[in-house]
Amino acid sequence: MRLTxxxxxxxxxxxxxxxxxxxxxxxxxxxxxxxGIVDYDPATGSVKFTExxxxxxxxxxxxxxxxxx
Numbered sequence: 001m002r003l004t005x006x007x008x009x010x011x012x013x014x015x016x017x018x019x020x021x022x023x024x025x026x027x028x029x030x031x032x033x034x035x036g037i038v039d040y041d042p043a044t045g046s047v048k049f050t051e052x053x054x055x056x057x058x059x060x061x062x063x064x065x066x067x068x069x
Contacts, residue, residue, distance in 0.1 A: 001035070001056050008060060011037055014047060015057045015065025038068070 010028040033040040037053035
């Protein structure tokens with residue numbers, strides 16, 4: 001799957017331990033959801049990787065996501 005640099009960074013940040021530098025905005029969560037990377041509920045703020053998103057993360061980073069799975 002082809003992701004922009006910002007989409008890739010946001011996806012990686014969602015799967016790694018959170019830090020202030022790795023905050024993902026609502027807009028980016030909506031973009032990742034539209035690509036099928038995550039399931040995002042804006043009403044609750046709930047974010048979970050989809051199976052496709054988990055594989056994309058693994059292919060991008062080299063390991064499975066550690067958060068939001």
